Amino acid sequence: MNAAEVTSRSLGERTTPSLGTAVLSRRATAITDRHRSKLAIVYIRQSSTQQIFDHQESRERQYALADYAATLGWPRERIEVIDDDQGRSGRTAEHRPGFQRLIAEVTLDHVGLVLGLEISRLSRSSKDWYHLLELCAVFGTLLADQDGIYDPNDANDRLLLGLKGTMSEVELSTMRNRLERGKLHKAQRGDLILNVPCGYLKLPTGEVILEPDEQARATVQLVLDKFAELGSYGKVYRYLKRHKIYAGIRIHQGPRRGELVWRHVSRALLGRILHHPIYAGAYAYGRRQVDAKRTAANGGKVRMRAVPMSEWKVLQRDRFPAYISWERYLANQQRLGSNRSWPEAPGVPRAGAALLPGLLVCGACGRRMHAGYRSKAKPYYECMRRKLEGSSCCGLGAAAVDDLVGRQALRALEPAALELSLRAQLQINQERERLHRQWQLRLERAAQTAQRAERQYHAVEPENRLVARTLEQRWEEALRAERACQEEYDRFLQDQPRRLTDNERAQIVALANDIPKLWHAAETTAAERKEVVRLLIERVVVHVQADNERGWVEIAWRGGLTTKHEIIRSVARYESLGAYRQLLKRIRQLRREGMTIARIAKQLNDEGYRTPRSRKGYTSTSVRKLLSRCRQKAEASRASHTQTK
């Protein structure tokens, strides 16, 4: 039985024509002992289309490839099956650890043969496929599928493999395009309506009518009218919140499908009502399209983005009953567009003086905090939720938290701190050295075992056949163990962390010495400082409470470390000072001692009492004000005292 027959029988495939048999048997001879001494890897993946058709069968056929490798002369334990990627349908190798492992093993020169069902589907993009072919050619690895064995160094095989890859990619994209085109055709007829937004109802016939419930209709009309009146998304949202207005929404899924429920108008729903063209009676398709850049950044999870109206795939006016005119709709869109003032997180560093916009998060609700510049000299951070929804979250003057974070950033860049982290890296390297020695010992032991087995085999008399056979087996096993050990060691070496050279270390330390100078230099712009902070810090969470000058800040550094710090922020009122009672007591005391008001102010400053806001410290005016408060308080308590008597 030649290899070609093995192929067709073991895989239950159609019989190969006789010419093919000749070609395939020639290919089978391409396998040499050098290939057999390395691993045979069966790469198993299920493409999503196969899953639909013959899920179970194709899986069994894929695992049968391991048997096929055995008939080609690979020992069972040297056949490895990589099936990490089952059920994944990533289009590139990036998010398929199995395919990457396959590439890594080929690169480490561990692999003699790669097997796969319809091998060109091993990868889903031509780029990955050619990369694999290229590597297999360099390392002399063969490829096999149910149709035969291919040597990527052979020009004819190479041509065939290339064609197979191209064809399977074309096939896939044809299928995808056909689906997409079908949808588009339906959309162009205006028939592709999945769900209609609140305020409309889709009948079982497919016809779309206005919501029959009068109150639900009225809510939608109110939202649209209010936008015309108030002119801003935020204002409309706050209005709806304040007046506790609910929207009537039809449930789209589940057993209660079609039922009308009443819900708060969420921010998302408000956005939909203001942006959706159906409210002006228009049918649209393709308002949102896949954002390739963000999708790639998000590990292949599809991310959409809204596209401008000129790029919509289908737009038909006057298709549905409308709440507003088309002209009103267009005007609304323009208004919404020009209102938009904050970019998506965290945005580009802007020229404003505040250090942390884009990084700062409100500790109370977890929303982002934005910098406001009501007075140019004193930027102020405010929680977005408070701004949009009027929550009770607390804002704070930028100075306190900016100073703290700036100081901490500089401290992280101090030569001493850097020296510490460089030393930590050195320790990691030493740890690795130890592991290295362990590996050396293991390798030596494996080699010794193999040598001993070999000596024993040679020592036995050839007549003593049975003993010789056992010893031969033992020798083979020892050789195999040695080889497996060596392969394992290669993998260990591969994920070696990068080491810094002495020169690099010196450069880093020298740079660190210059940083404080640069940071404080007058030529350094606010935007540059922000860039530096963003290199070091991922986000900053601020916890502050109303009427309390003390708050605390969590800094999440890049690399996973989080540190906590206390801040003293400037507050609006003396009562918010932590030391307020003590302050009043001290003033009264000093006054009793006969001190002048100006003298008291100086004394308070010397003793380190903080004022809520003023940077000048205590003055005669502020002391006088506080003294009068003391008097009022004393009188009030005396009055209530006499009343109770």
Ligand SMILES: [Zn+2]
């Ligand atoms: Zn908040």
